[in-house]
Amino acid sequence: MARFVFITGGVVSSLGKGLASAALGALLQARGFKVRLRKLDPYLNVDPGTMSPFEHGEVFVTDDGAETDLDLGHYERFTGVAARNTDSVSSGRIYSNVLEKERRGDYLGKTIQVIPHVTNEIKEWIDVGEDEVDFMLCEIGGTVGDIEGLPFFEAIRQFSQDKGRGQCIFMHLTLLPYLAASGELKTKPTQHSVKELRSIGLQPDILVCRSEVEIPDKERSKIALFCNVRKEDVIPAYDLKSIYEAPMAYHKVGLDQAVLDAFQISPAPQPDLTRWVDVEDRIHNAEGEVRVAIVGKYTQLEDAYKSIAEALTHGGMANRVRVKADWIDAEIFEKEDAAGHLEPYQAILVPGGFGERGTEGKIKAAEFARTHKVPYLGICLGMQMAVIEAARNLGGLKDAGSEEFDHEAGGKRFTPVVYHLKEWVQGNHKVERKVGDAKGGTMRLGAYNAALSEGSRVAEIYGNLAIDERHRHRYEVDIKYREALEEQGLKFSGMSPDGKLPEIVEWADHPWFIGVQFHPELKSKPFDPHPLFADFVRAAKEMSRLV
Template identity: 85%
Template sequence: MARYIFITGGVVSSLGKGLASAALGALLQGRGYTVRLRKLDPYLNVDPGTMSPFEHGEVFVTDDGAETDLDLGHYERFTGVAARNTDSISSGRVYSTVLEKERRGDYLGKTIQVIPHVTNEIKEFLHIGENEVDFMLCEIGGTVGDIEGLPFFEAIRQFAQDKPRGECIFMHLTLLPYLAASGELKTKPTQHSVKELRSIGIAPDVLVCRSEQPIPEKEREKIGLFCNVRKDKVIAAYDLKSIYEAPLAYHREGLDTAVLDAFGIDPAPALDLTRWVDVADRAFNPEGEVKIAIVGKYTQLEDAYKSIAEALVHGGMANRVKVKIEWVDAEIFDTTDAAPYLEGFHAILVPGGFGERGTEGKIKAAEFARTRKIPYLGICLGMQMAVIEAARNVAHLTDAGSEEFDQESGEKRFTPVVYHLKEWVQGNHKIARRLSDDKGGTMRLGAYTATLKEGSKVAEVYGTTSIEERHRHRYEVDVRYREQLEAVGLQFSGMSPDGKLPEIVEWKDHPWFIGVQYHPELKSKPFAPHPLFQGFVKAAKDNSRLV
């Protein structure tokens, strides 16, 4: 039976609950425990799949096809435990389920209320898989006091009451602001946050205090006294040079010891942090630097490409180089020459996206990389733009484009080299989709197998000819153009097992130019870099020696 750790936040958002949860999971693993991490989000969207990246950052996709919060990416990167559909839930999903049950008559005509019906639904979610691991870490999104989060706080309060004593603890993350004018750390926001938490029936067992300055002993004592938390359970969370220092930093502050002590686990099992010592060494002791341009359309918010940025860091660790990422807005050179913006980079990455905005700039980025022999990695839309560039500029299909762009504009302007995927096979089932379907959860989502061509660059990178990667897209490259494009040198080096869906393309006469329809960044970890990112950064490193 799992022990539960509920992680809540107060004062302000974006303090690092997700990172703290992930780091704690890694520390518990280092002590030999099995863990699973979950995110409970108060927003009313069913999932973040239809939300703008500017609103919520990237959408993290699981193997089983769930569109989830980006914090699940942190969980996977730090623990290596693959997230599942049952590791993410939102208010929207909870209310949707409750209302479906009400419509079916499952509640036998009773009046449906937040308590007990909504809170019971949340508790049922928390029980899933409780016999599979030693520790279940559940992060509650938002901050204490948010009106939309109240059902979740009430649910975890009830859940802890239902469980035997000692099986649940609460960890609360707050802010200790520093006032330069008076030279003081202020504890009052933390006190008020804990007061708000206690007012709804939850008393924190461990306090994690985010601070830019060292926390003096007297301030820890004050926090412990006014928040009714033992002084040794007041843990400092300082700013770090790299997020991958977090497990080591939290261990130095005693987080794992405080948590195990709160559960009454004494003595604590021995801790092995060898993996994280090596990760930190690679992060802080690079032997060179490469400059990589990410040419995208959501560059104003770096969290929109969070997994890609981290996967590039992992590739840098594997090659002992620092990856200097520069974000380039694809719209800047939609109608101008790309060269002035892309010269001087050792490699170019074009990520995924939706809609026509910025796509002409992405096509020019692919052309620049192809003609200048610069390493290129195209992901999802980035692969599709590379194919359209090849069709227009090499195969002489000058009006090549995507059905997505015609759909958006409402007029037919392009030969659809990229088309709306109407049906595909998932496992033993055929899935059909129409353009008029709802947007949420209707894409080709989750893990699918691809077969790689022997002797191809991508088969060399992976070291195998069969892979499984995560997808998230509605549009596909039309296989009918394969022969025409391969005749001019663009090799279709990865296909779906039935040979109908192109998964990977590469230029045969290029040092390193690969486009993939899936999202390899979602499976990369600092201690296990994804082969594509490891190979891509190596190509950038090799290119840096030639520049």
Template identity: 85%
Template sequence: MARFIFITGGVVSSLGKGLASAALGALLQARGFSVRLRKLDPYLNVDPGTMSPFEHGEVFVTDDGAETDLDLGHYERFTGVAARMTDSVSSGRIYSNVLEKERRGDYLGKTIQVIPHVTNEIKDFIAIGEDEVDFMLCEIGGTVGDIEGLPFFEAIRQFIHERPRGQCLLMHLTLLPYLAASGELKTKPTQHSVKELQSIGLAPDILLLRSEQPIPDKEREKIALFCNVRKSAVIAAYDLKTIYEAPLAYHREGLDQAVLDAFDISPAPRPNLDRWTDVMDRMTNAEGEVRVAIVGKYTQLEDAYKSIAEALTHGGMANRTRVKAEWIDAEIFEREDPAPHLQRFHAILVPGGFGERGTEGKIKAAQFAREKGVPYLGICLGMQMAVIESARTLAGLQDAGSEEFDHEAGKKRFTPVVYHLKEWVQGNQKVERKVGDAKGGTMRLGAYDAVLKPGSKVAEIYGTTAIDERHRHRYEVDIKYRDKLETCGLSFSGMSPDGRLPEIVEIPDHPWFIGVQFHPELKSKPFAPHPLFADFVRAAKEASRLV
């Protein structure tokens, strides 16, 4: 039966609970334990799938098709454990489940209340798969004191109370601000945050203190005394040069040992941190630098492309090369010539997105890369725009476009080289969708198989002709234009197993030009870089030598 670790936050948001959870999971793995990480979000959206990237950052998609919080990406990147649909839940999903049960009559006419019905639903979710792992780490979004988070904190209180003593642990992350005027680290915000927890029946076993300054012993002793935790369980969380330093940094501060001590696990298995030592060696001893332009439409918030940024870093690790990614708003190229902006880069990446805004700029970026021989990686919409560019410029379909843009305009303006996918096969079942369906969860989501053309560049990169990758999109490249496009030099080098859906396109006589309908960034890890990103950075490194 699993031991449970609940990770909460206080004082302010964005302190790094997700990173701390992921790093702790990696440290427990390093000591030989199996782990699973889980995210409980208090917002009322059923999932992040319909939330704006500017509002919430990227949507992380699991193999089984769940649209989840970006913190699950941290969990996967640090532990290598593939997240599942049961690893992410929101207040919206919890309430939706409760109301669905009420409508079915499952509660036998009882009055439905937050306690016990909502809290029971949360507890049931927390316990899913508890027999599968040694440790279950559950992060609660937001900060203690948020009104929407109260049902989750109450559910945790009940869960800890109902379990045998020593099976649950609460870790609380707070801020230790430094006042330059007085030259002091202030402990009062942490004290108030812990009192807020205690007022709802929760007491932290471990405190993580985010601080920009070293924390003296006297401050640790004061916090331990006033917050009722052991001094050895007061752990510093300093700012780091890279997030991948976190496992080693937390180990140096004694986080994993504090957790094992709290669970009375003795003798503690010795940790094997070779994986993370190697990761840091590759990052800190990089040989050279490549510049990659990311031409997107959500560039004002880097978290909108979090997994892409990290996958590029991983590709750099694979090549012992520092990747300097720069974000460029695609709309700029709808007003200006892209050449002055792009000619200083060694590679160009065009990521996914929804809607017509910025797409003509993405098309121009793809054209620049194709014509100038610059390595190009198009992901999802980035692949579609590359296909449309080839259709317009090479195949003579000057009005080539996407049904997505026609739907937005309310009239037909383009030859739909990219069309709305209305049915497809998932496993052994046929899935059907209509244009007017509700937006939530109506895309081709999750892992799908693809077959690669023998002898193609992508088959060489993957080292196989059978792959599976994660998808998140509603529109597909129309296969009926394949012959015309291949005659012009665009090869359809990856297809769905039934041959109906294009998964990968490439230009064989280009130094490196690949578009993929899926999202390879979602599977990349620092200790196992995705092969496409690793080879993309290799091509950029080769291009940098030619400049």
């Protein structure tokens, strides 16, 4: 029988609910419990798959092909528990399900209302898989008081009543603003946030209070008194140099103990924090630094490439170096010489993206890396741009390009070295797509297998000839150009099991140049860095010694 922890936020957004949830999950794991984390988002999009990265940050993809909120990436990175389709649900998804049931006649002619029909649908999602874990941690997106979040707050209130006493607790994350001019830490916003929460029937059991200064003992007592919680359950959350300090920091201030006390679990199992002690040691005791240029199109918002940034950090931890990643707008190279911008770096990474904007700059970045022997990692579109660069400059196809860009322009401007994938095999069935299909959830999504060439660099890195990685794309490199490009030295070292879809390319005569059609960053963790990122940073480290 699972115990449920509902994590809500108040005062302002972006306080770190996702990180607090992930850190709590890691601490409960360290005490021997099985955990699963779940995100309930109030927005009306069915999922974030069609949102601009500038709007929502990156889209995190699960093994089973769900496009989810980036917080699920934090959950996986901190706990190692692979997220599922059922671990991310939005208002849009809830309402879509309710309306589909209404159209089918499942409600037997009843008037469909937010209560009970929408709230019942939310409760059903919360309950999925409860028999598999000891703790289910459910984070509610947004802040208390948001009108779109009310059905979720009402649903968790009902859920806690349905489950009965002792099976659900509520953890509320708030801000304690510090007024530097008067030297005061203000508790009133937290009091008002809890008042708002209580007005809709929810009494927090634990308060996590974000503050940039130390919270005095008297202020914790004041918060406890006015918010009706124990003083021990007022947990300070201070700014950290690294997000991976969060599990140890929360443990030191008693968050995991407060949760166990709220559930009356006594005696509490002692935690094994060896993993996180090692993680902190690798963060704080780096033995050098490497500089990596990330040449992308959403560089104004680092959250657009959140998993890539974290995977580079993990690669640095594996090599005991600090990775300094600089975000460079690919469009700059369409106006200026790439060499002037890229020469200071020991490695270049070109990430995924959609649309033509910035692609010519990405192609120039790939060319610079190839000709100057700089380690290069191309991910998804970054791999496609590396193939197009090779086709143009070495394969004799001066107009090589992607069918994606022709679709945008409404004409035939390129020889499509990269084409729109119309059908592929997923599991035991064939998937078919058309160019004009709806955008949401229609890409090649989730985990797919790949076969690696014996003796290739990637086979050496993985230590295996069979891998599976997560995908999110509509366009593929056309296999018909393989022979011509391999004659120039660009090896197709990873293929789909049926040999039809290129998964990995590499330059055999280059110190380290690899392009992958999938997204390896999605499976990297601080205590288990992805092998591609670990070896990419190793190559950058070697390059730094040569400079």
